[in-house]
Amino acid sequence: MSGVTMWTGREAGLLRKAMRKTGKAFADLVGVNPRQIPRWEGRGETIELGLDNQAALDTLLAQADPLVQQRFAALLTERAAAEHDERAEELLRNDPHTRRHPVDGKVMTLVEEGIYLSGPANRSVWLDSFMIDVYPTTNEDYAKFVLATGHRPPQHWPGGNCPVTLATHPVVWVTWHDATAYARWAGKALPTARQWEKAARGPRGRIYPWGNEPTAAKANVAEAGIDATTPVSRYQSGVSPYGVFDMCGNVWEWCSTEETAGSSRYELKGSAFTSPFERCTPSLQNAANATMKDNDTGFRCAAAA
CATH class of the missing domain: 1.10.260 (434 Repressor (Amino-terminal Domain))
Structure with missing residues (x-):
């Protein structure tokens, strides 16, 4: 180990x-x-x-x-798992906009309809309301999906079994197709790039989820020196205006938005533990082929409100 x-x-x-x-x-x-x-x-x-x-x-x-x-x-x-559950239960108790999804059991939060400031130019964009996972999909979450469907496990699981030390870390080594298969099983979808960005920045165009100050200590990025994923509930001071965790750092997250129509390349958001802090702004654009998988790439899901 x-x-x-x-x-x-x-x-x-x-x-x-x-x-x-x-x-x-x-x-x-x-x-x-x-x-x-x-x-x-x-x-x-x-x-x-x-x-x-x-x-x-x-x-x-x-x-x-x-x-x-x-x-x-x-x-x-x-204890890490207990703290994650405790934090999730606290959100459910105290935030009327959150609920637990009936299939995968993850806590989701409501992002209300309305205009938000999008992209580096802060262009006004209207989005309908939607729900989004408070935390990225963890290895523990993905294990439920693998058990229920027989889908192939990620390559870093020894013997195809979810490592107990990584249970509350975001799942990695998943392609866009793997992430989409999980979302379909859960009755959800991958968020669009715009949904993801609004959930990260809020409606008023914050540069980072927590505000406009470039504070690298609020995210698991390269400057942290951890060089690995961390539990998804760790960075509580870095949450977005909607209470969503890990929208900067830890792992890149797949979105449902194609880079260009028919390209089979899909947008990635959020940066990762391998990324310099300057890459973690939610407005930044990045994309990869749908078959790409790496040790710093995962996902979270969205659903209709």
């Missing part, structure tokens, strides 16, 4: 539990005083472990039995 970016007391405690070790036995393996272990676990994420301990825990995890690694990954993912 991939390593831990930063070991805190929380991750150390989860590894101990996954290894089924007492505090003393675990301390012996890490090479620290046994009194350190309850201190680490008691302080949780508020304590960042020293570099020597970080390296020791990296080695311990890398050399652990695969079953231990699997248990650790499951424990690590549990």
